[in-house]
């Protein structure tokens with residue numbers, strides 16, 4: 001870790017980072033670092049141009065205490081006789097500064113969601129010193145002893161450098177779920193997209209997390225190898241997953257927003273994106289090559305073509321892959337209708353094609369957008385930009 005990364009600064013109040021995994025919708029967001037210490041992946045523009053910094057431990061602890069303070073106020077208001085209505089809660093916010101309001105709303109949302117889980121932001125909390133992270137986790141546990149789950153994003157690169165003893169200390173202090181963006185297990189793909197890591201390090205890091213008894217989510221990104229490396233991407237990633245056996249394998253379809261390096265590669269003809277049919281074929285190849293593991297497969301990203309590709313391996317494999325196989329064999333006109341319905345939010349799963357009302361809506365959308373097999377790729381790319 002570079003020493004200069006630690007920000008020398010005064011406390012400027014509660015902070016909130018830009019993103020969280022979909023599965024953390026009910027969690028309290030606690031910002032431990034700002035932005036991404038790597039910031040070079042070609043497909044990612046999330047933190048581009050934003051400098052990375054580590055928040056001082058005492059600032060994060062002040063955030064925790066602030067949330068506790070507002071939670072106590074909110075709970076007291078809610079327990080008062082009469083109605084804890086919107087007006088009463090609004091009055092608690094009067095005179096608060098913007099960061100204090102942010103802390104208040106974080107507290108309110110968390111109370112309403114049951115206060116069971118916390119997500120540590122931003123892109124790679126595991127880059128900080130284990131002692132510092134342990135101090136934050138212990139403080140969190142002291143202030144909120146009933147929290148059941150503490151989750152963080154992490155880069156395999158950072159985890160591979162942490163000793164097994166320190167991983168065990170982090171687990172004992174309460175860190176019990178880690179999300180790693182493996183994206184691909186193919187070295188050629190990892191190298192091309194500048195992930196800054198190779199397959200072996202992904203495997204070492206994943207096993208280290210599991211060895212510490214921390215629940216592990218690994219993300220796979222179908223399409224990241226483009227047409228050139230589609231099969232390699234599927235097969236090598238499946239092989240890496242088989243060696244790790246993560247608790248969760250999460251599918252996150254590649255999207256290429258204008259402005260990221262990969263977009264430029266597409267314009268220059270260096271990278272050829274997959275269309276949705278090719279994406280489906282790659283996903284099927286990946287799933288068919290998962291073996292000897294008990295991971296839960298999740299498809300919880302809005303850009304994924306099939307939301308229903310979910311279940312526990314190995315028993316559910318046939319059910320998980322069935323919609324993809326069906327999609328690949330249905331009439332091309334139905335495939336096109338599904339693609340339009342899915343990308344316009346009318347369909348969420350292939351079985352929605354059997355719903356006559358949704359079918360009619362999708363048909364109208366197809367006509368309104370004038371989508372044909374000739375323009376569907378460009379149209380899909382444009383639609384996906386809206387969700388990024």
Ligand code: SF4
Pocket residue numbers: 036037038039040041044045046047123155181
């Ligand atoms: S490590 Fe994650 S957040 Fe950082 S650039 Fe890569 S994908 Fe983006």
